Amino acid sequence: MALDAVLAVLVVGVAVWTVAARDTFAAVVGFVAFGLLVALIWVRLAAPDVALTEAALGSGLTGGLLLGASTRLGRTEAEATGELPGGLLQFAAATVSVLVSAGLIALVLLLPEPAPTLAPKVAANIAATGLQNPVTAVLMAYRAIDTLLEVMVLLLALVGMWSLAPDHLWGGAPGRREPADPDGVLTFVAQVLLPVGILVAIHIFWVGSVAPGGEFQGATIFAAMWILATMAGLANTPPVMRRSLRLLLIAGPAVFFAIGLAGFAIAGAFLAYPADYAKLLILIIEIPLTLSIATTLALLVAGPPEQEPQR
Amino acid sequence: MSIAILYGLCSAVLVGLGLFALITHPQPLRKILAFNLIGSGVFLLFGVVAHNGAAAGFGGDPVPQALVITGLVVAFASTALAVALLLRLFQETGRATLQSDD
Amino acid sequence: MSLALDALTFLAVAAGGFFFLAGTVGLLRFPDTLSRLHALTKADNLGLGLIVLGLLFQMEDPFAALKLVAVWLLTLLAGGAVTQLIAHAALGGRSAGVTT
Numbered sequence: 001m002a003l004d005a006v007l008a009v010l011v012v013g014v015a016v017w018t019v020a021a022r023d024t025f026a027a028v029v030g031f032v033a034f035g036l037l038v039a040l041i042w043v044r045l046a047a048p049d050v051a052l053t054e055a056a057l058g059s060g061l062t063g064g065l066l067l068g069a070s071t072r073l074g075r076t077e078a079e080a081t082g083e084l085p086g087g088l089l090q091f092a093a094a095t096v097s098v099l100v101s102a103g104l105i106a107l108v109l110l111l112p113e114p115a116p117t118l119a120p121k122v123a124a125n126i127a128a129t130g131l132q133n134p135v136t137a138v139l140m141a142y143r144a145i146d147t148l149l150e151v152m153v154l155l156l157a158l159v160g161m162w163s164l165a166p167d168h169l170w171g172g173a174p175g176r177r178e179p180a181d182p183d184g185v186l187t188f189v190a191q192v193l194l195p196v197g198i199l200v201a202i203h204i205f206w207v208g209s210v211a212p213g214g215e216f217q218g219a220t221i222f223a224a225m226w227i228l229a230t231m232a233g234l235a236n237t238p239p240v241m242r243r244s245l246r247l248l249l250i251a252g253p254a255v256f257f258a259i260g261l262a263g264f265a266i267a268g269a270f271l272a273y274p275a276d277y278a279k280l281l282i283l284i285i286e287i288p289l290t291l292s293i294a295t296t297l298a299l300l301v302a303g304p305p306e307q308e309p310q311r
Numbered sequence: 312m313s314i315a316i317l318y319g320l321c322s323a324v325l326v327g328l329g330l331f332a333l334i335t336h337p338q339p340l341r342k343i344l345a346f347n348l349i350g351s352g353v354f355l356l357f358g359v360v361a362h363n364g365a366a367a368g369f370g371g372d373p374v375p376q377a378l379v380i381t382g383l384v385v386a387f388a389s390t391a392l393a394v395a396l397l398l399r400l401f402q403e404t405g406r407a408t409l410q411s412d413d
Numbered sequence: 414m415s416l417a418l419d420a421l422t423f424l425a426v427a428a429g430g431f432f433f434l435a436g437t438v439g440l441l442r443f444p445d446t447l448s449r450l451h452a453l454t455k456a457d458n459l460g461l462g463l464i465v466l467g468l469l470f471q472m473e474d475p476f477a478a479l480k481l482v483a484v485w486l487l488t489l490l491a492g493g494a495v496t497q498l499i500a501h502a503a504l505g506g507r508s509a510g511v512t513t
Contacts (some may be wrong), residue, residue, distance in 0.1 A: 046370025
């Protein structure tokens with residue numbers, strides 16, 4: 001309990017610092033630290049699957065994305081601090097925020113006792129999925145439609161991002177080409193870390209059926225390894241016109257959707273799995289899905305096409 | 312005070328803090344950051360509800376936990392799209408501000 | 414036997430915590446970037462190593478113990494590399510690898 005109190009105070013303190021920091025770059029660094037501390041809270045709340053996702057995606061990839069953006073914006077960020085709103089607006093904003101917080105605090109204190117829960121239902125039906133990790137079972141079986149729609153959202157976000165490319169760059173590779181430096185520290189780290197990281201990603205993905213982990217956490221680590229390789233200049237991002245890239249992006253959602261449709265014929269409902277083959281079907285979905293999610297996440301970090309297409 | 316209530320209070324403060332920053336920060340990137348703070352607060356509230364729903368041998372209700380994982384991924388996707396829009400705005404105008412030209 | 418192991422764990426983790434504290438004090442008190450980095454990485458890498466060592470005494474599964482050691486080694490690699498990159502950037506980016 002003392003640990004929890006310290007953690008809660010630290011998280012709020014870092015959040016205040018993130019909001020109050022004058023320099024945007026410093027604020028983003030604060031946000032990364034904030035994300036890691038929030039991951040610890042998730043562990044304390046008995047949600048290790050969420051903790052892994054928060055640390056890898058909420059803190060790591062989001063942090064990298066925002067750091068990149070803040071270095072690109074650079075000076076304009078500092079100039080824009082002069083446009084602070086007037087005292088009246090600040091006061092109104094503070095009032096609204098305090099009211100929202102107070103309402104949420106009231107809700108937290110009035111949470112029903114005993115709490116409504118779906119855990120017994122998950123426990124009663126988990127055997128049918130062949131999985132032992134309840135969170136993966138929810139993601140891949142009971143609420144598979146959420147997961148399917150979520151990967152569609154990821155793809156749509158990528159399409160939206162690519163459509164921001166200027167006309168003359170359409171079809172080119174996303175992001176800037178980083179120069180390779182064979183003696184550089186980053187190159188060394190990338191070369192040492194890539195095989196280890198890929199192994200960790202496969203491990204996290206594979207244990208997701210029985211222990212904390214799963215396709216999103218594994219895919220995030222895959223994506224991070226690929227981003228590291230491009231940052232070190234060991235690999236360039238693929239041109240967005242490349243057919244194999246497009247296939248990789250849609251393979252996961254397509255297989256997911258196809259098996260979901262097949263559920264009408266073999267199990268009587270969309271995304272229903274026949275009991276004997278549930279685990280096999282989930283695995284058939286998960287492998288291409290992990291590769292598609294990893295590619296999408298990495299390309300979302302890379303940004304819209306910025307390199308001249310080769311014609 | 313249970314840890315659920317403690318972290319519930321923490322998440323409520325985070326939402327308020329994020330909302331304040333979202334309204335008052337003039338820089339769009341800081342607004343995106345604030346939006347992520349609000350998101351963290353909302354997700355933690357889900358986590359508290361999940362923790363209260365611990366039953367059947369699970370440390371928490373797995374359904375809200377799975378929803379939070381979905382939410383984290385979607386929050387990342389929207390953040391990435393927002394950052395791309397912002398950088399494009401900067402490329403076009405040389406400024407990164409939401410103020411209209413005077 | 415387990416009492417002796419607990420005592421070893423306590424000693425190692427306490428020593429690790431001390432080094433973390435020393436590293437953090439250095440980070441906050443030292444005047445320039447390079448000496449701050451020096452304090453941070455030296456002390457924290459040793460501190461983490463001691464904490465991992467302390468936890469090893471409590472491990473029954475050798476595979477889990479191996480994972481702990483892997484965590485320490487990966488942190489050493491990442492910490493060392495990031496320190497190098499920050500130091501290069503602090504010196505004015507005089508290396509082709511740190512143009513960002």
